[in-house]
Amino acid sequence: MKGFLIALQFLTIFPVRIKSMEEKDFGDSLLYFPLIGLLIGLLLALSSFLFSFLPQFLKATLILLTSIIITGGIHLDGFADTCDGFYGKKEKEKILEIMRDSHIGVMGVTGLIFNLLLKIGFIMALPQIILWKALILMAVFSRWVQVLLCNISSYARKEGKAKYFIEYASKRSLYLGGGGCLALFLFLIQFKGVILFFFSLLPVFLFSSYVKRKIGGMTGDTIGAVSELSEVMILCYMCFFK
Secondary structure, eight states: OOHHHHHHHHHHSSOOOOOOOOOOHHHGGGGHHHHHHHHHHHHHHHHHHHHHSSSSHHHHHHHHHHHHHHHHHHHHHHHHHHHHHHHHSOOOHHHHHHHOSSSSSHHHHHHHHHHHHHHHHHHSSSSSSHHHHHHHHHHHHHHHHOOOHHHEEEESSSSSHHHHHHHOHHHHHHHHHHHHHHHHHHHHTTTTHHHHHHHHHHHHHHHHHHHHHHHBOOOOHHHHHHHHHHHHHHHHHHHOOO
């Protein structure tokens, strides 16, 4: 239960505050990341039905707003910082310094705008009968991707919030979460779900490999950025798999 509450605290704005946490607890909480993703996905699916009477653009915007409210926009922040840090030919130390800066730059703003516009566009393109499934799969897959990255990456900084998630990540959380995620894809969209699952992993591995070459590992910001990328890719692919 403690691991579940830690995951809920880090991935949502729900009023959960675990005061006493050991370093290992961070890694243990990764097991519940896909489950929190499922909770978020179900809420987004519900919102898609609640807003279904509205014009498409307004409906898509409110679904996206719901997602941001539930998560506190935590991964969007990491995405913006990553866009700022990785733009141009910079050395590792400079990239890490820029990503740690609380101010957002031009590339961060530009990246956020395109990210949100792409999501709105893909949501608008999906019929309701497919959209609710896409929202669930998007939320679950992107949270499992965070577990995957914690398992296959080293931490690029000496200290930071994501350090203990990476250091104490377990293969149990990776395999159980991945198996559950794949089963959900199969359940919601049958055999096409298996294809979608593995297709969606390709950009995750490509971008994470690029990040590792640049800064020697992952940070909380870059994990959030890859999570955002995976959400966009799920919505994009669902437009072709519908």
